[in-house]
Amino acid sequence: MTQQFDYDLVIIGAGVGGHGAALHAVDCGLKTAIIEAADMGGTCVNRGCIPSKALLAASGRVRELRDQHHLQSLGIQLGQVNFDRGQIAAHADNLVDTIRGNLTNSLTRLKVEIIHGWGKVIGNQKVVVKSDAGEQTITSRDIIIASGSVPWVPPGIEIDGRTVFTSDDAIRLSWLPDWVAIIGSGYIGLEFSDVYTALGSEVTIIEALDTLMPTFDPDIAKIAKRVLIDPRDIDTHAGRLAKKVTPGSPVVIELADVKTKEVVEVLEVDACLVATGRIPATDNLGLEAISVDTDRRGFIPVNDRMQVLSQGEVVPHVYAIGDATGKMMLAHAASAQGIVVVENICERPRDVNYRSIPAAAFTHPEISFVGLTEPQAKELAKTEGFKINTVRSYFKANSKALAESEADGLAKLIYREDTGEILGGHIIGLHAADLIHEVSNAVAQGQPVQSLSHLVHTHPTISEVIDEAFKRAATGFAH
Numbered sequence: 001m002t003q004q005f006d007y008d009l010v011i012i013g014a015g016v017g018g019h020g021a022a023l024h025a026v027d028c029g030l031k032t033a034i035i036e037a038a039d040m041g042g043t044c045v046n047r048g049c050i051p052s053k054a055l056l057a058a059s060g061r062v063r064e065l066r067d068q069h070h071l072q073s074l075g076i077q078l079g080q081v082n083f084d085r086g087q088i089a090a091h092a093d094n095l096v097d098t099i100r101g102n103l104t105n106s107l108t109r110l111k112v113e114i115i116h117g118w119g120k121v122i123g124n125q126k127v128v129v130k131s132d133a134g135e136q137t138i139t140s141r142d143i144i145i146a147s148g149s150v151p152w153v154p155p156g157i158e159i160d161g162r163t164v165f166t167s168d169d170a171i172r173l174s175w176l177p178d179w180v181a182i183i184g185s186g187y188i189g190l191e192f193s194d195v196y197t198a199l200g201s202e203v204t205i206i207e208a209l210d211t212l213m214p215t216f217d218p219d220i221a222k223i224a225k226r227v228l229i230d231p232r233d234i235d236t237h238a239g240r241l242a243k244k245v246t247p248g249s250p251v252v253i254e255l256a257d258v259k260t261k262e263v264v265e266v267l268e269v270d271a272c273l274v275a276t277g278r279i280p281a282t283d284n285l286g287l288e289a290i291s292v293d294t295d296r297r298g299f300i301p302v303n304d305r306m307q308v309l310s311q312g313e314v315v316p317h318v319y320a321i322g323d324a325t326g327k328m329m330l331a332h333a334a335s336a337q338g339i340v341v342v343e344n345i346c347e348r349p350r351d352v353n354y355r356s357i358p359a360a361a362f363t364h365p366e367i368s369f370v371g372l373t374e375p376q377a378k379e380l381a382k383t384e385g386f387k388i389n390t391v392r393s394y395f396k397a398n399s400k401a402l403a404e405s406e407a408d409g410l411a412k413l414i415y416r417e418d419t420g421e422i423l424g425g426h427i428i429g430l431h432a433a434d435l436i437h438e439v440s441n442a443v444a445q446g447q448p449v450q451s452l453s454h455l456v457h458t459h460p461t462i463s464e465v466i467d468e469a470f471k472r473a474a475t476g477f478a479h
């Protein structure tokens with residue numbers, strides 16, 4: 001370390017992004033500090049991935065044990081299945097405590113300095129931290145901004161935290177409404193509709209776009225509708241904008257036609273979850289001190305090495321990662337970006353390869369994907385002048401899925417016809433969130449379908465669904 005700085009690296013924000021960067025920085029021998037204004041672990045640990053997966057695990061078990069048709073197909077009969085809402089909520093709470101503790105300990109064990117307070121950049125190698133204890137100025141050779149995001153609530157929607165709420169409150173599962181409207185059919189809307197319907201609530205999904213689950217590959221969205229929406233107590237309104245939402249008993253929701261903006265329907269429900277996306281937490285970070293303007297939506301502009309840009313030019317020594325950059329609002333993407341920053345600081349130049357970062361919705365069954373959807377791949381093929389092929393492999397042809405009596409599902413690969421390079425992988429079905437890694441690792445390593453088709457998979461496993469897709473895709477290539 002150059003003696004003139006207090007630290008080699010200072011990170012603002014101890015979410016998953018900041019944590020990943022800090023651990024890697026220590027590995028690389030950097031003297032590191034992390035500044036956190038609220039809870040260690042940020043959104044993912046306290047209000048996101050972790051508690052939501054705990055709720056999904058418990059409610060998923062309730063759904064499974066109440067699915068008499070499925071159990072009977074396995075020769076099982078079960079009496080009434082009961083659950084305790086409070087204890088399910090406590091399971092999520094306890095898990096948050098454990099993971100937050102583990103995360104904090106992993107930092108202290110490695111001697112990362114944890115500084116509590118609000119961090120603000122006052123120069124490209126200087127940060128001020130404000131806390132109840134006062135103000136402290138810190139110098140650092142490099143700075144990472146990992147300030148994360150908060151829920152976005154559209155104008156016209158009033159939040160009271162009890163009858164109209166965002167995921168920040170839903171995660172507490174403080175009550176179970178008989179009828180809950182969910183605005184937005186993205187990840188949060190989908191995962192919470194899984195939780196609520198499993199625990200007996202009636203759900204109404206409101207989506208502004210014409211199709212539900214608009215970011216998924218169309219084939220996957222179609223199956224998702226068939227298995228996650230249609231058979232459940234879910235009513236849907238696509239192409240409808242939630243224009244005004246008034247909390248109370250009942251909650252009143254005015255739905256407008258997306259095109260005309262005219263109110264066409266009014267719903268009265270017990271509760272409303274607003275899951276309409278997230279916005280970056282980039283106010284009051286001192287970005288003006290380094291002449292950085294956020295984009296129209298408030299995201300910090302960065303290049304693929306996560307260097308912060310000011311009017312297109314790199315601001316020396318300042319990096320940003322995670323939700324604050326809006327590149328891919330996922331915990332593992334934030335952490336991967338943090339590792340890339342540290343590699344660059346340590347003069348081992350590295351870019352983030354977004355095409356190989358997988359994503360999953362932890363519904364029952366799960367949905368996962370990596371890379372491009374078919375419409376996106378077609379667009380790219382048109383621009384760059386190549387052809388694409390697609391193959392589909394079905395869970396109903398997989399012995400393990402049939403043994404589990406869970407044969408609803410599909411794996412789809414999109415690849416270049418000329419080279420066999422995989423452009424996208426999409427899965428819906430049992431363990432999809434784990435299965436996707438075989439595809440994402442292949443994308444990261446640039447392995448074409450021809451070589452992937454020779455890999456051997458254990459029989460009988462669900463992974464053979466992917467094996468089958470690789471083999472089908474390789475047909476037509478000389479081996």
Ligand SMILES: Cc1cc2nc3c(=O)[nH]c(=O)nc-3n(C[C@H](O)[C@H](O)[C@H](O)COP(=O)(O)OP(=O)(O)OC[C@H]3O[C@@H](n4cnc5c(N)ncnc54)[C@H](O)[C@@H]3O)c2cc1C
Pocket residue numbers: 012013014015016017018035036037038039040041042043044045047048049050052117118119120146147148149167188281284285321322323324328329330331332333334362
């Ligand atoms: C309900 C829900 C479920 C989710 N599930 C998943 C999932 O299953 N998988 C997945 O990959 N992603 C999931 N996500 C998304 C994931 O939580 C985020 O992508 C991830 O938390 C982003 O990490 P981050 O480090 O960029 O920011 P954050 O986790 O938001 O952390 C930023 C931290 O910075 C602190 N901070 C901000 N400004 C300052 C400042 N000036 N000074 C000091 N501290 C500051 C904040 O207090 C916060 O602790 C979910 C999100 C939600 C809401």
Ligand SMILES: NC(=O)c1ccc[n+]([C@@H]2O[C@H](COP(=O)([O-])OP(=O)(O)OC[C@H]3O[C@@H](n4cnc5c(N)ncnc54)[C@H](O)[C@@H]3O)[C@@H](O)[C@H]2O)c1
Pocket residue numbers: 154183184185186187188189191206207208209214240241242243275276277278328329330359360361362
């Ligand atoms: N499993 C996971 O990885 C996971 C889980 C939860 C959240 N997340 C992350 O959290 C972020 C936020 O999730 P999200 O589901 O809130 O956002 P999202 O952007 O995925 O979906 C929001 C949806 O709300 C719709 N919408 C917006 N305003 C509306 C209105 N007024 N009326 C009707 N519909 C409206 C949009 O068209 C969109 O489809 C995501 O970007 C995701 O990366 C990830």
